[in-house]
Amino acid sequence: MKNNEIMIQVRDLKKEFKKAVKEPGLKGSFKALFKPKYDVVKAVDGISFDVPKGEIIGFIGPNGAGKSTVIKMLTGILTPTSGTCTIGGKIPTQNRKSYVKEIGVVFGQRTQLWWDLALRETYMVLKEIYEIPEEDYKKRMEFLNEVLELDSFITSPVRTLSLGQRMRADIAAALLHNPKVLFLDEPTIGLDVVVKDNIRKAIQKINAESGTTVILTTHDLEDIELLCKRIVMIDKGKKVFDGELSELRHRYGQMRELAFELKDAEDISLLEYDKNFNLSADDLSVEVNSAAVKVRFNSDIASVEDMLSYTLSKVHVKDINVKDADIEEIIRRLYIGGGDIYETSVTDI
Amino acid sequence: MRRYLKLHSIFIKQDLKKLMEYKVDFLLGAVGFLMEQAVQIFCLGIIFSTIPALCYTVNGTVVDSWSFHEVLFIYGFSLIPKGIDHLFFDNLWGMGYWIVDKGDFDKYLTRPINSWFYVLCEKFCVDALGEFIVGIALLIYSTLSMPAEVVADINWWRVIPVALVLPFCIMIFTSIKTATAAISFWTKRSGHITHMCYMTNDFAKYPVKIYNTVVKTAITYILPFALTAYYPAIFLLRGESVWSLPVTVLISVVLFGLSQFIWHKGLRAYESAGS
Numbered sequence: 001m002k003n004n005e006i007m008i009q010v011r012d013l014k015k016e017f018k019k020a021v022k023e024p025g026l027k028g029s030f031k032a033l034f035k036p037k038y039d040v041v042k043a044v045d046g047i048s049f050d051v052p053k054g055e056i057i058g059f060i061g062p063n064g065a066g067k068s069t070v071i072k073m074l075t076g077i078l079t080p081t082s083g084t085c086t087i088g089g090k091i092p093t094q095n096r097k098s099y100v101k102e103i104g105v106v107f108g109q110r111t112q113l114w115w116d117l118a119l120r121e122t123y124m125v126l127k128e129i130y131e132i133p134e135e136d137y138k139k140r141m142e143f144l145n146e147v148l149e150l151d152s153f154i155t156s157p158v159r160t161l162s163l164g165q166r167m168r169a170d171i172a173a174a175l176l177h178n179p180k181v182l183f184l185d186e187p188t189i190g191l192d193v194v195v196k197d198n199i200r201k202a203i204q205k206i207n208a209e210s211g212t213t214v215i216l217t218t219h220d221l222e223d224i225e226l227l228c229k230r231i232v233m234i235d236k237g238k239k240v241f242d243g244e245l246s247e248l249r250h251r252y253g254q255m256r257e258l259a260f261e262l263k264d265a266e267d268i269s270l271l272e273y274d275k276n277f278n279l280s281a282d283d284l285s286v287e288v289n290s291a292a293v294k295v296r297f298n299s300d301i302a303s304v305e306d307m308l309s310y311t312l313s314k315v316h317v318k319d320i321n322v323k324d325a326d327i328e329e330i331i332r333r334l335y336i337g338g339g340d341i342y343e344t345s346v347t348d349i
Numbered sequence: 350m351r352r353y354l355k356l357h358s359i360f361i362k363q364d365l366k367k368l369m370e371y372k373v374d375f376l377l378g379a380v381g382f383l384m385e386q387a388v389q390i391f392c393l394g395i396i397f398s399t400i401p402a403l404c405y406t407v408n409g410t411v412v413d414s415w416s417f418h419e420v421l422f423i424y425g426f427s428l429i430p431k432g433i434d435h436l437f438f439d440n441l442w443g444m445g446y447w448i449v450d451k452g453d454f455d456k457y458l459t460r461p462i463n464s465w466f467y468v469l470c471e472k473f474c475v476d477a478l479g480e481f482i483v484g485i486a487l488l489i490y491s492t493l494s495m496p497a498e499v500v501a502d503i504n505w506w507r508v509i510p511v512a513l514v515l516p517f518c519i520m521i522f523t524s525i526k527t528a529t530a531a532i533s534f535w536t537k538r539s540g541h542i543t544h545m546c547y548m549t550n551d552f553a554k555y556p557v558k559i560y561n562t563v564v565k566t567a568i569t570y571i572l573p574f575a576l577t578a579y580y581p582a583i584f585l586l587r588g589e590s591v592w593s594l595p596v597t598v599l600i601s602v603v604l605f606g607l608s609q610f611i612w613h614k615g616l617r618a619y620e621s622a623g624s
Contacts, residue, residue, distance in 0.1 A: 129462055
């Protein structure tokens with residue numbers, strides 16, 4: 001990985017927003033009008049990372065972590081307060097126009113297509129905007145058609161497309177000029193399982209065939225698991241994890257999930273995992289939904305065998321199974337876990 | 350530049366296609382506009398039905414006066430640069446009302462073309478053709494109704510300079526809209542500021558001499574709408590105020606530069622919106 005050409009370089013990127021502080025009520029509003037007070041909010045606080053050419057990188061973090069702000073700086077929309085980001089050596093604040101030619105952007109919640117026009121027209125306009133030669137355009141359209149199956153709705157007006165069709169169309173629109181980097185912000189939001197799957201496959205294919213570097217932000221961790229080898233996680237404007245997904249799983253993968261259904265729902269009071277195994281809140285969570293119980297626990301502290309035999313000795317169950325920690329569980333622990341577990345996981349490039 | 354002209358024509362074509370999709374909307378828009386103009390002209394007619402002419406007096410002596418048809422001519426002329434600006438560059442209104450506030454401006458920044466130009470040309474406002482046509486119609490009607498000796502004075506030496514200055518008149522409108530729209534980069538919304546500035550345009554449809562010094566100065570040099578209406582119109586009619594033509598060019602260029610400066614400053618302050 002290290003021998004590869006670096007596509008994206010982000011160095012000590014910071015973005016501060018000035019936020020007006022208002023006291024509550026009408027009086028406060030008046031006060032703020034004449035004597036505005038400002039708080040400086042550090043939305044992004046010194047983030048650095050590199051992305052090699054051709055990599056699909058998952059960019060994750062809880063809501064309000066600063067993900068969008070980073071993406072918006074990387075796509076030339078926001079001007080950083082300090083720090084730099086370069087794509088193929090180009091800097092957005094110096095020459096936005098030539099910079100954005102290198103990138104394609106899809107915002108899942110906001111379409112970039114011309115709402116009232118037939119889809120085909122959108123591509124014709126983009127062809128002119130990006131000055132794509134006729135021949136390249138035809139080839140590219142053919143390729144995108146094949147990967148994203150646009151044929152069936154390319155003549156329909158954009159407003160009549162289904163969400164899945166629209167997303168495919170949006171991805172095609174972002175790729176028409178064959179950008180070096182594709183930014184996908186929540187590309188599977190609101191889509192059904194089959195469509196999600198198609199879109200993921202298309203992203204993989206585009207990455208493999210065109211060598212497009214992909215930066216993916218998502219809350220759907222299945223996206224991450226299926227597409228990304230590496231993830232960068234940020235929280236409160238700081239990078240908290242940067243490394244391979246397998247590393248994350250290895251490091252925090254001791255979590256197991258024990259799921260069972262009680263014959264008698266009252267029996268739940270008999271189970272005292274925390275006292276019996278001496279598990280802290282970080283290492284144990286119990287979810288009860290009438291008779292169905294889900295226990296997540298750290299298998300380094302309490303072995304699966306012990307947990308099973310303890311459970312079976314205390315209560316009667318209809319059904320029981322043990323699951324491996326999925327990535328969702330790991331990330332949930334990271335999101336709510338605060339700084340402690342982060343510290344050890346920060347790998348510097 | 351050529352590429353931008355080509356792009357602009359493509360956008361216009363796309364908008365015309367859109368128009369075909371929403372015929373009723375267009376028709377309603379056009380009818381609404383025509384009614385608005387009709388009411389304004391009707392009001393002018395009422396005023397002039399009770400007075401013979403609009404007079405400017407100093408200490409009770411009439412210094413200057415304008416007939417109904419002259420006022421109509423000025424009024425009609427004012428609609429032409431305004432209509433052309435409206436026709437091509439209407440989208441700037443959206444900037445102050447929702448494009449920036451909702452974060453929709455993101456879209457314009459992810460394309461490899463000048464963001465100002467992109468906003469400017471994305472919408473082609475066909476409704477404005479009504480404004481333009483009403484303007485031309487008023488010019489023709491008022492000219493035909495004026496005494497022959499007045500009309501005889503309108504020669505090429507008056508028409509050509511005004512035609513040359515016309516693009517600069519349009520630029521005054523576009524620049525004022527640009528500058529006020531760009532305020533939204535800081536304040537999120539500035540549509541009302543644009544609207545407020547635009548309202549002063551109504552003063553410029555009448556002979557500016559009738560106003561006091563403050564209003565006169567404001568609509569000549571600060572929000573120089575008088576340069577887009579009264580001055581060129583009165584030059585056409587009477588050959589008066591020759592000085593206003595070079596001043597129009599100068600002020601419009603300064604205003605344009607200023608609006609671009611504010612726009613580019615604003616781009617750096619743009620904060621987008623949470624998604």
